[in-house]
Amino acid sequence: LCMQGSANAFSVRIDERIISEINNTEEAYKKLSEPSCRFNIWDDKKPFHVERTAIGMSKMRIDRKGESPDNEFVLTLPQIPTRVWMQVTKLFKKMSLRGCEAVAQILFNLKTRQWSVIIPEQFVSETHCDYDPEMAETICAYSEDTILVMDIHSHHKMYPFFSSVDDQDEQGSRLYAVWGNHDYNADYEISVRAGCQGRFCRLAPEDIFEGYADRMMNPENYASNTVSMDWLQNIHMTDAGKIVDISSYCVC
DSSP states (O other): OOOOHHHHHHHHHHHHHHHHHHHHHHHHHHHHSSSSSSEEEEEEEOOOOOESSSSSSEEEEEEEEEEEEEEEEEEEEEBBBBHHHHHHHHHHHHHHHHTTTOOEEEETTTOOOOEEEEEEOOOEEOOOEEOOTHHHHHHHHHOTTTTEEEEEEEEETTTTOOOOHHHHHOOEEEEEEEOOOTTBBBBBOOOOEEEETTTTEEEEEEBTTTTHHHHHHHHGOOOOOOOOOHHHTTEEEETTTTEEEETTTTTO
């Protein structure tokens, strides 16, 4: 899989393929100069959908939904800063105390180069999380420079896997992640992938999250962040069909 270190090689390989597949060379170069574009190509007798966004460039098998070893992705944004994803980790650790899932979303402003985390309105349980995507959509709609980079959900103390429900829900062109194995007596794991039209490319967490490898090896060097009460107010736990006040279980 191609990541940041081989982004140029990946782009050149795709660019050469585009030029060879499109008869009109001028049209091919026009596509390549666009900051955001999408098109289909044949590579090694296999059909691929190539899409370039502000987040990165993806190349996904058209004839195979889900994950495929042929799929590739290049991250063109900076890595997600340690302070950002550690805030999300802190929230998910607190939610694991109650054994509940939760959802977070990471945004990036292309103009200011600033990262932000939002916690959408959500109703969560041990195995499910219903959330309102309108918060992120509204922010991105009012600020054309802001993009939704990653959707994240947690599996509290369970393994961080992508389920068949995730495959159905995660249809956007962005990054997706699952936090799992959360326990105050143990560490946690993160699974990450890039998505595009229901096709996915599995990625290494250390290629996406700044300082991830060092955090796993030296956890004592990373102090936990506090969790905002504003975040917790957007999370509603359901217990036997009843809504439970999460502040009773999470101490900031």
